[in-house]
Amino acid sequence: MAEQHRPVAHPVDSRRSFLTEALAIVTGGLATLTPVAAGVWAFLDPLRRTKAAASYLPVTELAAIPDDGLPRQFPVIADRVDAWTGFAAEPIGAVYLRRAKGSDTVEALSATCPHAGCFVEMESTGKCFRCPCHNSEFTLDGGIVAPSPSPRPMDALECRVAENGGVEVRWQKFRAGVADKVEQ
Amino acid sequence: MKHTNHGDAVQKGVFGRLADFFDDRTGYRALMHEALYERVPGGARWRYVWGSTLVFAFMTQVITGLFLWASYSASAQTAWESVYYIQHEMAGGWLLRGIHHFMAQAMVVLLALHLLQVVIDGAYKAPREVNFWLGLILMMLVLGMALTGYLLPWDQKGYWATIVATNLAGIVPGIGPSLQQLVIGGSEYGHHTLTRFFALHAGFLPGALILMLVIHLSLFRKHGLHAKQPITKPDAMFWPDQVLRDAVAMLAVMAVVLGVILVPALRAMLAGEPVDVGHLGAELGAPADPSLPYAAARPEWYFLFLFQFLKVFEGWGATGEFLGAIVVPGLIMGVMFLMPIIGNWKLGHRFNVAFTLGIVAGAGLLTAMALNEDYYALWADKAALADAQKLYDETGGDEEKLAAALGGDKAKITAMEAKWEKLEKIRHSQAFLDASKQATLDAARAIELAGRPEKIPTAGMLELVRTDAKSQGPRLFAQHCASCHAYVDPQAAEAASVIAKASAANLHGFGSAAWMRGLLDPDQVAGPAYFGNTAHKDGDMVNFVQNELTDTDTWKKDDIEAVVVAMAAEAGLAGEKAAEPLVAKGRELIASDERCGSCHRFRDNGTDLGTACDLTGWGSREWLVGIIVDPTHERFYGDTNDRMPSFGKAPEGGLPRLTRAQIELIADWLRGEWYRPAVAAH
Numbered sequence: 084m085a086e087q088h089r090p091v092a093h094p095v096d097s098r099r100s101f102l103t104e105a106l107a108i109v110t111g112g113l114a115t116l117t118p119v120a121a122g123v124w125a126f127l128d129p130l131r132r133t134k135a136a137a138s139y140l141p142v143t144e145l146a147a148i149p150d151d152g153l154p155r156q157f158p159v160i161a162d163r164v165d166a167w168t169g170f171a172a173e174p175i176g177a178v179y180l181r182r183a184k185g186s187d188t189v190e191a192l193s194a195t196c197p198h199a200g201c202f203v204e205m206e207s208t209g210k211c212f213r214c215p216c217h218n219s220e221f222t223l224d225g226g227i228v229a230p231s232p233s234p235r236p237m238d239a240l241e242c243r244v245a246e247n248g249g250v251e252v253r254w255q256k257f258r259a260g261v262a263d264k265v266e267q
Numbered sequence: 268m269k270h271t272n273h274g275d276a277v278q279k280g281v282f283g284r285l286a287d288f289f290d291d292r293t294g295y296r297a298l299m300h301e302a303l304y305e306r307v308p309g310g311a312r313w314r315y316v317w318g319s320t321l322v323f324a325f326m327t328q329v330i331t332g333l334f335l336w337a338s339y340s341a342s343a344q345t346a347w348e349s350v351y352y353i354q355h356e357m358a359g360g361w362l363l364r365g366i367h368h369f370m371a372q373a374m375v376v377l378l379a380l381h382l383l384q385v386v387i388d389g390a391y392k393a394p395r396e397v398n399f400w401l402g403l404i405l406m407m408l409v410l411g412m413a414l415t416g417y418l419l420p421w422d423q424k425g426y427w428a429t430i431v432a433t434n435l436a437g438i439v440p441g442i443g444p445s446l447q448q449l450v451i452g453g454s455e456y457g458h459h460t461l462t463r464f465f466a467l468h469a470g471f472l473p474g475a476l477i478l479m480l481v482i483h484l485s486l487f488r489k490h491g492l493h494a495k496q497p498i499t500k501p502d503a504m505f506w507p508d509q510v511l512r513d514a515v516a517m518l519a520v521m522a523v524v525l526g527v528i529l530v531p532a533l534r535a536m537l538a539g540e541p542v543d544v545g546h547l548g549a550e551l552g553a554p555a556d557p558s559l560p561y562a563a564a565r566p567e568w569y570f571l572f573l574f575q576f577l578k579v580f581e582g583w584g585a586t587g588e589f590l591g592a593i594v595v596p597g598l599i600m601g602v603m604f605l606m607p608i609i610g611n612w613k614l615g616h617r618f619n620v621a622f623t624l625g626i627v628a629g630a631g632l633l634t635a636m637a638l639n640e641d642y643y644a645l646w647a648d649k650a651a652l653a654d655a656q657k658l659y660d661e662t663g664g665d666e667e668k669l670a671a672a673l674g675g676d677k678a679k680i681t682a683m684e685a686k687w688e689k690l691e692k693i694r695h696s697q698a699f700l701d702a703s704k705q706a707t708l709d710a711a712r713a714i715e716l717a718g719r720p721e722k723i724p725t726a727g728m729l730e731l732v733r734t735d736a737k738s739q740g741p742r743l744f745a746q747h748c749a750s751c752h753a754y755v756d757p758q759a760a761e762a763a764s765v766i767a768k769a770s771a772a773n774l775h776g777f778g779s780a781a782w783m784r785g786l787l788d789p790d791q792v793a794g795p796a797y798f799g800n801t802a803h804k805d806g807d808m809v810n811f812v813q814n815e816l817t818d819t820d821t822w823k824k825d826d827i828e829a830v831v832v833a834m835a836a837e838a839g840l841a842g843e844k845a846a847e848p849l850v851a852k853g854r855e856l857i858a859s860d861e862r863c864g865s866c867h868r869f870r871d872n873g874t875d876l877g878t879a880c881d882l883t884g885w886g887s888r889e890w891l892v893g894i895i896v897d898p899t900h901e902r903f904y905g906d907t908n909d910r911m912p913s914f915g916k917a918p919e920g921g922l923p924r925l926t927r928a929q930i931e932l933i934a935d936w937l938r939g940e941w942y943r944p945a946v947a948a949h
């Protein structure tokens with residue numbers, strides 16, 4: 084197995100040596116960076132997927148919301164696309180709707196906690212909302228009950244009542260954990 | 268090659284010659300020698316085993332992880348399904364997944380121990396600074412793998428915990444929202460959240476970890492073991508003394524992990540109960556459902572302190588969340604990275620030790636607080652709060668009323684308010700416990716459904732759960748029916764009070780002979796379980812039952828019973844049996860225009876609709892669906908309908924309150940019709 088070690092040629096010309104080094108680095112770098120760049124390019128794809136503008140979705144009818152000022156939870160149903168799968172009429176979230184005595188206007192609150200996105204629920208006493216994750220408490224109109232981990236009140240959603248009594252909510256999502264209500 | 272063994276080869280056996288062949292070409296003997304004959308100053312010791320157990324734990328994760336990978340499928344419609352299959356259908360899958368799940372937890376514990384030891388022993392000091400930093404990076408990689416792994420089964424708990432974690436990533440200033448979008452693979456959680464988390468969990472993170480680990484270990488070898496002073500015994504070699512100790516420690520770690528997995532089985536066996544291996548090891552919750560609240564959302568126990576930490580900044584608003592989720596953890600990591608430098612100062616090492624112990628104690632305290640909040644109701648002394656509860660119920664929790672009730676006595680009011688606070692804690696804790704219980708039930712039902720002979724449909728498990736009457740019925744009923752109707756077994760302890768509060772009939776057992784017997788009972792018909800709290804309280808039916816059915820000349824006891832069983836036969840609930848002749852007699856009575864038929868249509872008795880309910884097929888699925896769709900239809904209450912909404916009728920161009928499918932779910936649930944697994948033959 085003994086091999087003869089032959090002498091290595093030492094380039095005398097240091098300018099040529101620098102050129103070779105630089106070229107080696109650039110060539111090798113280009114070769115390796117190509118797959119990296121292709122990977123990163125595809126990986127960043129979600130950044131260019133902006134959400135379609137929020138639209139009004141029919142949620143229920145006016146008669147289904149008793150006019151007692153107490154919020155009721157309703158699922159929001161819509162078609163949904165998840166990457167390559169299309170879902171027809173699926174529950175995609177929930178809203179709380181309420182209306183005051185004798186009033187025809189409906190207030191809508193998103194059930195998504197503005198703190199970190201858990202599902203806010205009505206407390207069993209029916210007196211307030213409470214998020215089960217970090218105990219943020221909200222009044223029935225969505226206001227913050229201090230002290231609260233949540234940086235802002237529950238997110239109100241735009242809501243309108245159509246002529247046929249259908250209640251429609253503009254389904255939006257907002258960034259969690261910030262004081263301002265910024266659409267996501 | 269300075270020297271070859273060719274000359275001796277003649278005397279060696281075939282294995283010896285083979286070994287020589289490879290050694291000549293690879294030099295593996297020297298490598299092995301270097302690996303095994305590391306000098307251990309002061310000889311082998313138990314305290315040196317922690318690093319090795321960590322490497323072992325990681326190797327276990329790689330091995331079990333690869334085999335899990337061989338059966339896992341990362342997509343929103345297959346993740347839960349494939350994990351279910353591993354856990355409940357594949358031979359040994361429960362053990363594989365159990366080891367992976369609990370070894371991950373063991374790894375976190377071992378990491379903490381290793382870190383503590385390194386800091387306390389001062390092993391981070393020169394020349395080992397770089398290795399200490401590598402160790403910290405390794406720690407973060409391990410935690411990252413734990414975090415990403417939690418989502419992969421795509422069950423409720425992983426899903427909601429991930430929502431919280433990724434939303435927190437979103438508050439990093441500047442890049443937060445983009446970071447969040449990249450991690451979840453878009454703006455909604457779904458397929459790409461899973462594929463990305465999986466790639467991180469099984470590719471990027473372990474790849475980086477292995478790289479770091481190789482450098483960590485070679486640097487460790489370069490600097491040698493950081494020996495604990497004073498050294499009293501002579502030095503020894505790594506092999507075999509230290510290796511034996513390491514091996515014993517590894518086996519012990521594995522034994523603990525296996526113990527955690529197998530103890531429930533042992534318990535069941537001792538109690539003489541059958542053991543379902545699918546329920547051993549790691550649990551699998553109900554499939555992730557973004558539209559279903561999950562009040563039991565909690566991260567894995569070793570992240571509980573971070574979770575609790577967010578509550579510490581209550582009332583700080585967005586700043587608090589930023590501090591709690593990003594700044595403080597970042598600062599802590601920063602200080603840890605600076606430890607080798609801090610350690611150069613006179614009191615630096617003491618500071619480092621105190622700091623680390625402080626962090627561990629703080630994390631322990633926060634974990635205890637989190638657990639106490641969640642489980643408070645289990646150990647709170649509720650008897651001592653009975654008076655407070657009473658007062659709370661009376662005043663409705665109103666502080667002014669409380670002051671009035673206590674005659675304005677300041678001391679008493681403060682004392683009572685303190686008690687109310689405890690009550691509130693109990694309420695919160697109870698809500699968590701109830702949610703956990705519900706989560707367990709939901710998980711069990713999902714697993715039962717997945718085990719149907721028809722298997723899981725293409726659309727995935729969520730679809731199966733959403734169309735399951737047993738799981739959806741109670742929810743739909745609670746949301747749409749329970750504001751008027753009760754649903755409680757009349758034999759249950761709390762039944763009377765529940766029924767009394769309801770403003771419409773108790774629908775438990777609707778369609779059964781027992782239910783009908785109650786309706787035809789003069790003492791019950793105007794009670795709250797039937798028409799008592801409705802507009803029909805003084806209606807024709809109540810009048811008939813109370814005044815005509817009591818006439819024993821016309822209505823013999825047998826006649827009434829015949830009507831009861833004939834009505835139950837219309838509903839045709841499973842498990843209701845009656846003698847055929849009696850049913851036939853009952854049908855005649857119902858149809859007869861001298862009896863029920865004078866008001867009620869029954870089959871072809873010719874009575875006009877509109878005066879009373881059509882009794883044809885009463886309580887059947889079709890009949891129930893019909894009355895829920897539209898009780899004002901002439902087949903049902905017509906214009907005498909009390910308050911019941913027409914759930915299935917849509918206003919012009921609008922949506923009905925309930926879809927046909929939802930109404931069918933309620934009807935099936937009321938009738939007790941849902942999938943039940945066949946009972947295994949003994």
Ligand code: FES
Pocket residue numbers: 196197198199200201214215216217218219232233431
């Ligand atoms: S997510 Fe609601 S309180 Fe934290």
